Amino acid sequence: MTDDAWERLPEGIRRQVDGYVLQDRLMYAVRLVWETGRAQGVGLNLAQELVSLRYEHFGDRVARTPDSPLDxxxxxxxxxxxxxxxxxxxxxxxxxxxxxxxxxxxxxxxxxxxxxxxxxxxxxxxxxxxxxxxxxxxxxxxxxxxxxxxxxxxxxxxxxxxxxxxxxxxxxxxxxxxxxxxxx
Structure with a gap:
């Protein structure tokens, strides 16, 4: 189901979502998937799952926000x-x-x-x-x-x-x- 939902999104939207993911801008990515996929039945939970899978796909390539120092x-x-x-x-x-x-x-x-x-x-x-x-x-x-x-x-x-x-x-x-x- 998630592969289908991802593929139904327009290519330009998928590229923009991937850009947000690579910048570690989770909420922007989720919002974009949710808003553009709503007409195809993509709810908030599925949008979060799709973006989570993109994070897994990119792994270490995601520019994560650094941890605050605690020393x-x-x-x-x-x-x-x-x-x-x-x-x-x-x-x-x-x-x-x-x-x-x-x-x-x-x-x-x-x-x-x-x-x-x-x-x-x-x-x-x-x-x-x-x-x-x-x-x-x-x-x-x-x-x-x-x-x-x-x-x-x-x-x-x-x-x-x-x-x-x-x-x-x-x-x-x-x-x-x-x-x-x-x-x-």
């Missing part, structure tokens, strides 16, 4: 470039239709108040980082475990607290560092 030296360099006083390092769950759940490492600042992205930790990023360190994720998913390790190391280096409201369960509505209950 202390790189994170410390990123934090040192922030023009505000870092008061905490926070890990926050987020998600999208491309990557599912992922963890954002952020520097929380004051003077002025704000937050600054330091790293995005996808499942694969976390698994690769833990494997490179020979570390066990324990009960956490790899992206949560790697974010916790990297965030804790950076917070210790900076002498500030590390905060991750929900490391065990993805929750993009978990209390944030600034919203946490005050401790006596």
């Amino acid at each position: 202390l030296e790189s994170l410390a360099a990123l934090a040192s470039g922030i023009r505000a006083r870092v008061v905490a390092v926070e890990a926050v769950w987020d998600g999208d239709t491309v990557h599912d759940w992922f963890v954002e490492l952020r520097a929380i600042t004051e003077d002025p108040a704000g937050e600054h992205g330091l790293a995005t930790v996808y499942w694969g990023t976390g698994a690769r980082a833990l494997e490179a360190e020979g570390a066990d994720p324990g009960p956490l998913d790899p992206h949560a475990a790697a974010a916790t390790r990297a965030g804790t190391a950076l917070a210790d280096h900076l002498g500030v607290p590390f905060y991750f409201a929900s490391p065990e369960v993805p929750d993009d509505e978990a209390p944030r560092w600034r919203d946490r209950p005050a401790t006596p």
